[in-house]
Amino acid sequence: MYRLLFLVALLPAIARAETLPKTIPSAPCVTPPAVDGVIDADEWKEAKHFQFDLAMQSVNPPGKSTRPCELWVMNSANALYVAFKVPDETVNASLNPLDYDLAILAFCRGKQLRAGDDRKVIAPGLYADKHFVGPGKDADDKQKDGRGAVGHDQGVYSFEWAVPLDSKDDEDLRAKPGDKVTFNLAFTDGFRAELKGTQVGGLFGADLDHADHWGTLELAKDVQDDGGAAFKGPAWAVKYIKELKAAPANRLRVADSAWVPGIPRPVAKVNVTFTHRDPHGKDKEDKAAVYLPNAVRDGAKLPLFFAAGYEMDDNGASALLRRGFAVVTPRALEANPLIRTASPDVALLHMARALPFVDDAHVVIGGGSAGGYMTLMLAAETFPLAAAAPDVPPVNWGYNAAYFFKQKSILAPAAGETVSKVPVLNAVGSMLGPATSVYGDDFGDATWFAHSPVAHVPTITCPVQVDWTTADMLVPMDQVSAKYVQPFDAKAFPKGFTMDPLKLTDTKYGHTRLFDVLPESDYEVFVLKVRKDSKPEELPVSVTKRWSITILDEGPPEPQVGHTKYPVPHPRTKFLDAAKTAKIAADQLTPTKLERLMDRYAGREWLPSPLKHLDDPASEQADVLRGLRTYASAGPENAKTFAELYAKLPKERQVLDPAVAAELGGR
Numbered sequence: 001m002y003r004l005l006f007l008v009a010l011l012p013a014i015a016r017a018e019t020l021p022k023t024i025p026s027a028p029c030v031t032p033p034a035v036d037g038v039i040d041a042d043e044w045k046e047a048k049h050f051q052f053d054l055a056m057q058s059v060n061p062p063g064k065s066t067r068p069c070e071l072w073v074m075n076s077a078n079a080l081y082v083a084f085k086v087p088d089e090t091v092n093a094s095l096n097p098l099d100y101d102l103a104i105l106a107f108c109r110g111k112q113l114r115a116g117d118d119r120k121v122i123a124p125g126l127y128a129d130k131h132f133v134g135p136g137k138d139a140d141d142k143q144k145d146g147r148g149a150v151g152h153d154q155g156v157y158s159f160e161w162a163v164p165l166d167s168k169d170d171e172d173l174r175a176k177p178g179d180k181v182t183f184n185l186a187f188t189d190g191f192r193a194e195l196k197g198t199q200v201g202g203l204f205g206a207d208l209d210h211a212d213h214w215g216t217l218e219l220a221k222d223v224q225d226d227g228g229a230a231f232k233g234p235a236w237a238v239k240y241i242k243e244l245k246a247a248p249a250n251r252l253r254v255a256d257s258a259w260v261p262g263i264p265r266p267v268a269k270v271n272v273t274f275t276h277r278d279p280h281g282k283d284k285e286d287k288a289a290v291y292l293p294n295a296v297r298d299g300a301k302l303p304l305f306f307a308a309g310y311e312m313d314d315n316g317a318s319a320l321l322r323r324g325f326a327v328v329t330p331r332a333l334e335a336n337p338l339i340r341t342a343s344p345d346v347a348l349l350h351m352a353r354a355l356p357f358v359d360d361a362h363v364v365i366g367g368g369s370a371g372g373y374m375t376l377m378l379a380a381e382t383f384p385l386a387a388a389a390p391d392v393p394p395v396n397w398g399y400n401a402a403y404f405f406k407q408k409s410i411l412a413p414a415a416g417e418t419v420s421k422v423p424v425l426n427a428v429g430s431m432l433g434p435a436t437s438v439y440g441d442d443f444g445d446a447t448w449f450a451h452s453p454v455a456h457v458p459t460i461t462c463p464v465q466v467d468w469t470t471a472d473m474l475v476p477m478d479q480v481s482a483k484y485v486q487p488f489d490a491k492a493f494p495k496g497f498t499m500d501p502l503k504l505t506d507t508k509y510g511h512t513r514l515f516d517v518l519p520e521s522d523y524e525v526f527v528l529k530v531r532k533d534s535k536p537e538e539l540p541v542s543v544t545k546r547w548s549i550t551i552l553d554e555g556p557p558e559p560q561v562g563h564t565k566y567p568v569p570h571p572r573t574k575f576l577d578a579a580k581t582a583k584i585a586a587d588q589l590t591p592t593k594l595e596r597l598m599d600r601y602a603g604r605e606w607l608p609s610p611l612k613h614l615d616d617p618a619s620e621q622a623d624v625l626r627g628l629r630t631y632a633s634a635g636p637e638n639a640k641t642f643a644e645l646y647a648k649l650p651k652e653r654q655v656l657d658p659a660v661a662a663e664l665g666g667r
Helices: 002-009 235-242 294-298 314-322 343-353 370-381 397-405 423-431 435-439 446-450 573-579 591-602 617-632 636-648 658-664
Strands: 023-025 048-059 062-075 079-087 093-095 098-108 118-123 126-134 137-140 147-153 156-164 180-192 199-202 215-218 253-260 267-277 283-292 302-307 326-331 358-368 387-391 464-469 523-529 547-553
Touching: 023 048, 023 062, 048 180, 062 199, 079 098, 079 180, 098 156, 118 147, 118 156, 126 147, 126 314, 147 253, 235 253, 235 267, 235 283, 235 294, 253 314, 267 294, 267 314, 267 343, 283 314, 283 343, 302 314, 302 343, 314 326, 326 343, 343 358, 343 370, 343 617, 358 370, 358 573, 358 617, 370 387, 370 464, 370 591, 387 573, 397 423, 397 435, 397 446, 591 617, 591 636, 617 636, 617 658, 636 658
Parallel strands: 023 215, 302 326, 302 358, 358 387, 387 464, 464 547, 523 547
Antiparallel strands: 048 062, 048 199, 062 079, 079 156, 093 098, 098 118, 098 180, 118 126, 126 137, 147 156, 180 199, 180 215, 253 267, 267 283, 283 326
């Protein structure tokens, strides 16, 4: 945002809409609009409405143009509402490469801008509450207030703002009915590096660093409090979650809701809480977010992307929503996924898959780092899955823990120094220290191993697309494959530093690499060379193998590196798009996987250790049955596979009702 404001300030102030009056009267508002990016005529009929030509200017290459725009303004005793419509044939919503459309509503409380003056930013998938800091620089408010949404339909953007007149936040507007407020509204079409092809315009010039040429907004004086409905989320989405009756989805409890800016229309986001069992079997409450596209209201079934381990923000969710997924993510996490075990994610995934709008045949799990670890742990527990998409996941938690904790003194800053030679590794290792109170301090024992994906490879039967990098300092290549380890320069590291499993643990558990337990027949490896000037490449997908493994060759590890040496993103568009429509393969169900499902159904721990991992019995059984029905209904070969494998189970594992087993087997 800093760079955008700086570059916009360089444009001449002549980019001005002369047909728009410098003083804009705001109309009294009785009924607040739904701030959803759709400018409904009835919702805005109380507002003052202006039609004008917006002067646009570009600098690379130089050029001028105009666009026919519309502006609506009204206020109640508690809020200002602004709507803005501008033609733009193309939606620009890419962060890499940077290419973004956005609109900024800015206010000035004095004659000149000063630190803390309010500005509200809307872009596809983004609403940001910011304030002016200085020329070319703004910052996020500590307290996020207001609402904003954008929609795009038939070549036209529709922006809507709801701004509290007085949120009690000194970084906000702080106005009252009847006040005169200096303001501006700027629109940027395609903000790109070096402003190549970027066009910018403003109601009163595109310069947001100087307010002397801005307009005046006259707030309506004789107004009433409207109840603040515009600052709440959509009532239909809250009602949808509250009215869920069947287990386990009925365990979700609504906390609040909001509109998330989206294209072509905003998406409802419902924040929820849920109770699950902690590693000791005691009830614990956690939080999550459910993103509900409008298609849910029409009874549509949607593929689901479940964000494993870490909270996915609105930007990340919006990118997936635009591609047709519904999204569920944990939120407000109290502990790193590597510390809290899989229990909360397991329970939440059971609830997410049971949501009525979720197409259970097309569920994808994804996450990075500890979220990638959680992705693989969930893939080992869940059935069926359309795909698992982990990035740089730890796969042997015992090895990784020994790497972090047994070298604690080596990783710390040397005597007389304040900074570690391996700063990222030292910081992350310190953050993960509480893990020993959960799993113990014998990193090579069976408990650490049981909580590692390498212990569950036989039950990860869905398509997997995963990537690791040779330079990773947090998830060393040593736990994946010795073949791709690149020796580091020992002189650049603290004395005695190592990544060698044989030097860090003294058990087979601690020495087990992924390629030791993953059959060669199950995976294909792709090596991509990555350097500073590399362009993003689509992660490859194997045509014949279950696992598509990409090794990003960034050279050897270096002390300053975290996960990656070069921040080059590698999309997995083809893999995710295929997962939205692919049929569940019959070979997803194996003897080992079926045994795990039957153990879960019977209440036997699928992850043997002193810790607890099962969800409550009703949810476990509902999840297992739903998954088996989804699998069997995918085709006669699937039903036949189930019947044959179930018949071969030991009698003590044939725990399904005989009628249910017959139904699943197609009889």
